[in-house]
Amino acid sequence: MNGALLVLRKEFLELSKDRRTLFYTFVMPLIIYPLIFFMMSMLGSSDAAARAGRPSRVWLSDPSGVLAGLLEEDPGQFQAVPRPPGDLRQAIRDQKLDLALEADPDGAGKLARSETLELKALYDNSDESSKLALERFKARLRQREARWVQGRLQRLGAPPQLALPVRLQTEEAGGMGLFLGKLVGSFLPYLLMIMMYAGAMQHGIYATAGEKERGTLQSLLSTRLPRTQIILGKLLYIFTIGILSALVNLLSMALSLGRLLASAPAGAPAAITGVSALASPPALGLTFLLMVPLGLFFANFILLGGIQARNTLEASSALTPGIFVVVLLGVFSMAPGIEKLAWLPFVPVLNVSLAIRKLFSQQGNTFEYLVALAMTLFLAGLMTWISTRMLNRESAIFRV
Amino acid sequence: MIRLQDLHKAFLVKDKRTRARRLIEAVRGISLEVRPGEIYGLLGPNGAGKSTTLRMIAGLMRPDRGSVQVCGVDTVRRPEQARALVGYLSTDLGVYTRFTPRELLKLFGAFQGVEARAAERRGMGLLERLGLADFADVRMEGFSGGQKQKVSIARALLHDPAVVVFDEPTTGLDVLTAKTVLDLLRQLRAEGRSVVVSTHVMPMVEAVCDRVGIIFDGALHGDAPPREILDRWGVASLDEVFFQLAAGDEGRPA
Numbered sequence: 001m002n003g004a005l006l007v008l009r010k011e012f013l014e015l016s017k018d019r020r021t022l023f024y025t026f027v028m029p030l031i032i033y034p035l036i037f038f039m040m041s042m043l044g045s046s047d048a049a050a051r052a053g054r055p056s057r058v059w060l061s062d063p064s065g066v067l068a069g070l071l072e073e074d075p076g077q078f079q080a081v082p083r084p085p086g087d088l089r090q091a092i093r094d095q096k097l098d099l100a101l102e103a104d105p106d107g108a109g110k111l112a113r114s115e116t117l118e119l120k121a122l123y124d125n126s127d128e129s130s131k132l133a134l135e136r137f138k139a140r141l142r143q144r145e146a147r148w149v150q151g152r153l154q155r156l157g158a159p160p161q162l163a164l165p166v167r168l169q170t171e172e173a174g175g176m177g178l179f180l181g182k183l184v185g186s187f188l189p190y191l192l193m194i195m196m197y198a199g200a201m202q203h204g205i206y207a208t209a210g211e212k213e214r215g216t217l218q219s220l221l222s223t224r225l226p227r228t229q230i231i232l233g234k235l236l237y238i239f240t241i242g243i244l245s246a247l248v249n250l251l252s253m254a255l256s257l258g259r260l261l262a263s264a265p266a267g268a269p270a271a272i273t274g275v276s277a278l279a280s281p282p283a284l285g286l287t288f289l290l291m292v293p294l295g296l297f298f299a300n301f302i303l304l305g306g307i308q309a310r311n312t313l314e315a316s317s318a319l320t321p322g323i324f325v326v327v328l329l330g331v332f333s334m335a336p337g338i339e340k341l342a343w344l345p346f347v348p349v350l351n352v353s354l355a356i357r358k359l360f361s362q363q364g365n366t367f368e369y370l371v372a373l374a375m376t377l378f379l380a381g382l383m384t385w386i387s388t389r390m391l392n393r394e395s396a397i398f399r400v
Numbered sequence: 401m402i403r404l405q406d407l408h409k410a411f412l413v414k415d416k417r418t419r420a421r422r423l424i425e426a427v428r429g430i431s432l433e434v435r436p437g438e439i440y441g442l443l444g445p446n447g448a449g450k451s452t453t454l455r456m457i458a459g460l461m462r463p464d465r466g467s468v469q470v471c472g473v474d475t476v477r478r479p480e481q482a483r484a485l486v487g488y489l490s491t492d493l494g495v496y497t498r499f500t501p502r503e504l505l506k507l508f509g510a511f512q513g514v515e516a517r518a519a520e521r522r523g524m525g526l527l528e529r530l531g532l533a534d535f536a537d538v539r540m541e542g543f544s545g546g547q548k549q550k551v552s553i554a555r556a557l558l559h560d561p562a563v564v565v566f567d568e569p570t571t572g573l574d575v576l577t578a579k580t581v582l583d584l585l586r587q588l589r590a591e592g593r594s595v596v597v598s599t600h601v602m603p604m605v606e607a608v609c610d611r612v613g614i615i616f617d618g619a620l621h622g623d624a625p626p627r628e629i630l631d632r633w634g635v636a637s638l639d640e641v642f643f644q645l646a647a648g649d650e651g652r653p654a
Contacts, residue, residue: 006510010496013507017498017539215492219555222458223511224484394461395412 003225007233008240011207015241025199025241029249037256047128055079056098056133059088066107066117070140077136092124098133099123114152178362185360189353190330191253192246192291197298197326199245201319204238204299208306209315212397221397231303231391235384239299243291283359286369290352293376297349298322300383307391329353345371348379401471402434402457402563402594408465409452426452428618429466434594434611436562439585441609441626442598445642449618450598451491454567457596458488470563470594484512487561491568493548497540501527501551504540505558512559519558526554529587530580546577553584564588564595570604582608602638612638616645 015021057079058071071078084091091097100122104110107117121137124130149163211217220230302319309315333353338344345351351372358364390396409427414420427449434440444450455461456468459475459482468475468482475482496504502523509519527533530550535543540551549569557564566585570578585608588595599605605612606626613623622629626638633641 003511010507010511013503014496014498211494214497215490215494216496217494218460218488218490218492219494219508219552220511221460222483222486222488222490222556223508224480224513224559225511226480398461 003229004232004236006225007220007230008236011234011237015203025203025245026248029245030252033249033252034256034259037259051129051132054129056129056136057081057096058099058101058133058137059083059097060101060103062101062103062107063105064103064108066111067101067103067119067144070144074140077140078133088122092122092127092130095127095129098127098130099137101137111148114155182361185357186334187330188287188360189356190327190334192250192287192356193294193298193326193330193349193353194323195249196242196246196291196295197302198323199249200238200242200295200299201302201322202316203241204234204302205306205309205312205315205319207234207237208303209309209312210306212307212309213311217397227392228388231307231388232384235296235299235303235387238302239295242295242299246291246295286359286364287356290355290369290373290376293373293380294349294352296380297376297383300380300387303387304383304390308396333357346375348375352376401436401469402432402440402596403469404430404432404453404457404466405468406431406466407453407456407463407468409449409456409461409463425618427456427463430613430615430618430620431466432613432620432623434563434596436594437589437592438610439589439595439597439608441605441612442596442615443600443602443605443612443638443642444598444615445600445646448615450615451567453615454488454565454596454598457563458486458565459483460488484559485561486563486565487556487559489552489556489566489569491571493545493552493572495540495543495548495551495555497543497548500537500539501532501554502536504551505554508555508558514559522560523554523558526557527551529584530554546573549573549577550580553581557588562593564593566595566597568599568601569597570599570601578604605638614638614641614645616642621645 055076055078059081060067060071061083062068071080081097084096088097088100092100102120102122104118107119110117119141121134123134150160153160153162211220221227301322305319305322306315309318329349330353332338333350338354344354345368351368355364355369355372358368407427407430408425410423410425412421413424415422430449430453432440442450442453452461456463456475457470459468459470459479462476470482470485473482473485496507499507502520505523505527506516506519509516509523512519514522524533524536527536527550530553532547532550532554535547540548543551549572553566553569556566564585569581569585573581582604585595585597589608589610597604597609609626611624612626612629614621614629622632622641624632629638629641630636633644635641635644
């Protein structure tokens, strides 16, 4: 093991000499995430504020005048506009209009006869301004509707409760912590895996195929260090870099997210409670425990691809698709209802996603966690055994 | 002492055109001995099997058949012990360019089990001998090929090996650097080390080698002092031996 540690030391010493790479690996994530989150929050809040402060542009066709005054009552929320020329749908898509309303031509008559008034609303669900216009209109209509219902009840001599057979009272059982836990748990494993794999990949290629390309591998192999120790040293390096990359990225992201949530004026206390619930040491510790064998599995995969390749380009081409595999697995693990699949705890890599997801959702299942841990440990061990055997081969080392 | 007995090594190669796999015999039954205080020149054109032979001596490759012993240690049975006795220089000028020569030598000292202070002392002594002491603390990124070669030589000799295996040590070097390398080889011989060098630079062979073996197509043709080889083949230069071998005159002298 001493030889492996010597090789690990050599790799880190080499990395420490490259300040730019160090900066991009460990400092850049600490800058980039706060910057991205800050810009996103700035853009998002300024856009939302601009929408909220502007009245929705609504065209209303109401020949019977049943909705008269509805829009005009609140000029801060609605601006009645004339019908734009051409197709109404296209006008909404072109954002010339936020909402188009067409009331029944006999609306007033139907209302007087206690019939149902037909009202058509045309909006664009993909446009925030259009959705806001519909919400505002629905809220305004609900008030008017309540008045109409009360009028009808009065005419019938019925009590106001007649139209209110049940009043539903809801209470939040999960709280902000659980909500955030489920949210974070759904994408955290996916992010951890991508960061770990992508973070380790380039360093792994440099330490394997790069050594071949630069002609330094033979000098290393000609020393008295056993070849297995050299391979293990490189494996440890790739693994450590992967774990460190994931941790630095996560730390930066968590800090940025925490700051963003805490700065939200409306939900500040709840958000802070939620974030602190996420940072529960047992959940984080158990997540880290799962990530160790998974990181080792990834490191072995990168080591195999790197040493088998003739040069860094070949290694890079061979290992990059691995990112897409991780992305696909991540997307699959985020699918709603996936946790109900009985066989999922037995699928390698995916079971780690599921276990982490459940940890953060406060639904941790000891059996499933242990299965995921045991399987990933077994897989990592198997891959290490394969790596050391395969990379001991001259055909891998001297492949040029 | 180096002893090679009936050494064989073959590689499986794939024909790009026919996609058929075939076995190429890179080394075919090579046997030789290099005594302490002797420089043995392994001559041959590119692809003759020189580097493969040297890699087997250095314990980087395992022979398919036959055996290699360095100072009585079998390179297959006890590879780590054998490698500790060998100072190997490959044809690649590969050095870890992010390091300074001092840092690199310290690191390889640790790899070779040399105590840190001893590695520093010996490393600096070697750099001095090779005329590179002034660059001991300069990062090697901007080093010339010759400077990198000198650092590689110092790296190969750092652990005071009894056997020195240099693969084409003067190829691509300027006349002055090549002379430094040749002088060093003579010193190593004077220190009683067994030295094997591969080359296809004939003047180098004539200048330093005590004995030469000519490798052609994986097999050894002749194993004698350079003058004797010329006399046996009846030629004026070693180049002509190659030409005759290439012309299919393999069996001419015994």
